Amino acid sequence: MKAHIAVAALVAAAWTVTGAARAQDAAAGEQVFKRCVPCHSIGEGAKNKVGPELNGLDGRHSGTAPAFSYSDANKNSGIVWNKANFEKYIADPRVTVVVSAMNSRRVFVTGEVLHSGPMVLLPHMTMLQALSQAGFSQFANLKAIYLLRTENGRQVKLPFNYKEVVKGNHQEQNIQLKPGDTVVVP
DSSP states (O other), X not given: OHHHXXXXXXXXXHHHHTTSOOOOSHHHHHHHHTTTTTTOOOSTTOOOOXXXXXXXXXXXXXXXXXXXXXXXXXXXXXXXXXXXXXXXXXXXXXXXXXXXXXXXXXXXXXXXXXXXEEEEOOTTOBHHHXXXXXXXXXXXXXXXXXXXXXXXXXEEEEEEOHHHHHTTOOGGGSOBOOTTOEEEEO
């Protein structure tokens, strides 16, 4: 809760500098922070969203929040968050760090592959393209690969027979991937 009030006060102070708010108290900061909530969280149990969680922001080096994937530009920006840096950033967050890549669109590859884990989803990426990037281990069952996708709140399992697809058969299995898809190679 202390961290929540500290960040809320930081937000209030920064917003005052930008002319959008006049009070520099925690209550005003909490009101302003409501604009940040779609992308950030703070407090006990805070999790990363589109942006990192903000617990312990004061004194933190940019690009170092645990378990958040940052661009190289952000990690190498040299910013150490304090009141002055935060006020400058909150005035126009787009000009502080240059976006070099969109890393929020990801698929996951797991199982008998050489490179498992999250993978940046490229435009129009297919199953075959993702698998070529992941590589197969010697134990991969190429006929029993499948995709897990959430549709309408339910998980759907879609089969993919690598051997058939590379022969030109069952091309309908080489579907275009969507963010959040999981490719499983048994």
